[in-house]
Amino acid sequence: MKLSYLAFKNLVSKPLNLLLSLMLLSLSVSLVTFVLQLSQQLGGQLSKNIAPFDMVVGAKGSPLQLVLSSVLHVDVPTGNINLKEVASLQKHPFVQTAIPVSYGDNYKGFRILGTEAGYLKHYDAQLSEGTLFEKPFEVVAGINVAQQLGLKIGDSFISSHGLASTGIEAHDEHPFIIKGILKPTGTVVDQLLVTNLESIWLAHDHEDEGSKEEGHHEGGTIHKEDHGHENNHKENAETLEVHEEEKEITSLLVKFKSPLGMVQLPRFINENTSMQAALPGFEVQRLVRLLGSGVQTINGIALAILLVSGLSIFISLLKTIRERKQELALLRTYGLRTGQLLGLALLEGLFLALIGFALGWLFGRFGIWGVSQYMQNTYGYGLQIKAPEPSEIYLLGLILVLAAIATLLASRSIFKLNVAKTLSDA
Structure with a gap:
């Protein structure tokens, strides 16, 4: 045996x-x-998700919350900042790239991010099919969003207020159209619906105009029959003007040319402006220590x-x-x-x-x-x-x-x- x-x-x-x-x-x-x-x-x-950016500039508040919301997309933003306030930062000699991002809406729980095409390049995101967004309300979808929601090129959807799925369709005058689907990156991009900044501005600018005209909202949805010119809104969706001085973004994602920028620029912003600067690497290390x-x-x-x-x-x-x-x-x-x-x-x-x-x-x-x-x-x-x-x-x-x-x-x-x-x- x-x-x-x-x-x-x-x-x-x-x-x-x-x-x-x-x-x-x-x-x-x-x-x-x-x-x-x-x-x-x-x-x-x-580490993978914070690597493309050295600094985040946003509204005053918790620096960790700013990083979690603007870079990792797992928290609510600290507020908005005026686009004109960060214009000088984009041209600063210490800054290599500065990508503005803006959000506030979602589709079935997935965030809609308004930004520039350069944002996708920082994460090496490439198209698996379709094209990048060029006009307002054109969207490229991260692979996880497309797979979980069954989105295809040419599909349209209506966004909802807020960053969590509420089932309340808010911007039915401006449906978003899927123009491209991204390849897997293993980063936050896989979980996002990415469009240009104009889409976010136009959607919320029209919402404000609609509020003034109607005087009320029902369940968060603007009812087209109340103001009676649905066709005009559709025809003029891309021509709605957002006043320059009122343009806002959620935050600015910055990549420095040299380590000297990381030493001097955040302190200058925090002490001399109404905005705050947070370093993703530092904040994430603090979180990891906890x-x-x-x-x-x-x-x-x-x-x-x-x-x-x-x-x-x-x-x-x-x-x-x-x-x-x-x-x-x-x-x-x-x-x-x-x-x-x-x-x-x-x-x-x-x-x-x-x-x-x-x-x-x-x-x-x-x-x-x-x-x-x-x-x-x-x-x-x-x-x-x-x-x-x-x-x-x-x-x-x-x-x-x-x-x-x-x-x-x-x-x-x-x-x-x-x-x-x-x-x-x-």
């Missing part, structure tokens, strides 16, 4: 002991692998559970070996040497470690899947279910070593086994 088969049968012969050891071991492994994957993928996503304390706490708990699981393996095997003294003595009479008996016990411990690691790894990935579904529905970000990574292989090695040590400590009585006495006592 093979030792591996005998070891497996011995392991499952005590289901309660096996279940307790597996629960502790799989819990510690699932916590460690879940936290590792979550921190790595979130850190990677954050998350890091939680990660360390969870890893500490997981390590403690792992040590307890090692102790559980030791106690379980010690109890099993003592209960099976007669069986071990009988195996010696069949020709098995002390080293083989020790190998049998060691196989039991390693089998337990491997099964516990496999279950814990699966539970950890299931947790990642659950968080990914929540993030996808709430923020539009998803996480990947990845194969075992080097850090997890090291964890497996640590668990195997821990199980081997626990097994060897529990198996010391094998070396003192008196075959004749044990069999006679039986």
Whole structure:
């Protein structure tokens, strides 16, 4: 009979002991692998999305909120700023590029971003089909938006107020038209509907005009029959004028020519203007540090559970070996040497470690899947279910070593086994 088969049968012969050891071991492994994957993928996503820009300029408020809303698109903006105020920044000698962005509407929960074509170039976003926007209310869709909403070239849609899906169609006088669909980038662009700034200005300028003419809104929707010139609005949609002094944007995304700009320009803006400047790299590092304390706490708990699981393996095997003294003595009479008996016990411990690691790894990935579904529905970000990574292989090695040590400590009585006495006592 093979030792591996005998070891497996011995392991499952005590289901309660096996279940307790597996629960502790799989819990510690699932916590460690879940936290590792979550921190790595979130850190990677954050770094990838902030990389194209060095500074964000927006309305006064929380700098972290400004970065989260304007760069990562997971928060509400701090307010709007006047386009004329940032004109000098766009021409500043320290500035390489300055991309204005403006938003405030959504389509079924996906944000509509008004900006320039240069915004897409910063994320290396390329078209998979169609063309870029050229006229107002022409849109290119990120790949995730197109796939989830089933959008195709030529489709039209009506935007809703706000950044969350409310189901209230607000700008029915100005339907957006899909002109292009972007290739996957793995960045925030995949979650956006991108148009030009004029689209945002015209939509909201007409909304203001409609408010003055009608004096009321019903459910957030402007009713065309109340003012009776629907056709005129459609014909003149692209000719509505937004007064120069009233043009506003949500923020300005800046790329510096040299590190000197990062040192001097943010401080100047914060101290001498009505706007604020935030550095995405600094704010994200601060956010990661806050998350890091939680990660360390969870890893500490997981390590403690792992040590307890090692102790559980030791106690379980010690109890099993003592209960099976007669069986071990009988195996010696069949020709098995002390080293083989020790190998049998060691196989039991390693089998337990491997099964516990496999279950814990699966539970950890299931947790990642659950968080990914929540993030996808709430923020539009998803996480990947990845194969075992080097850090997890090291964890497996640590668990195997821990199980081997626990097994060897529990198996010391094998070396003192008196075959004749044990069999006679039986």
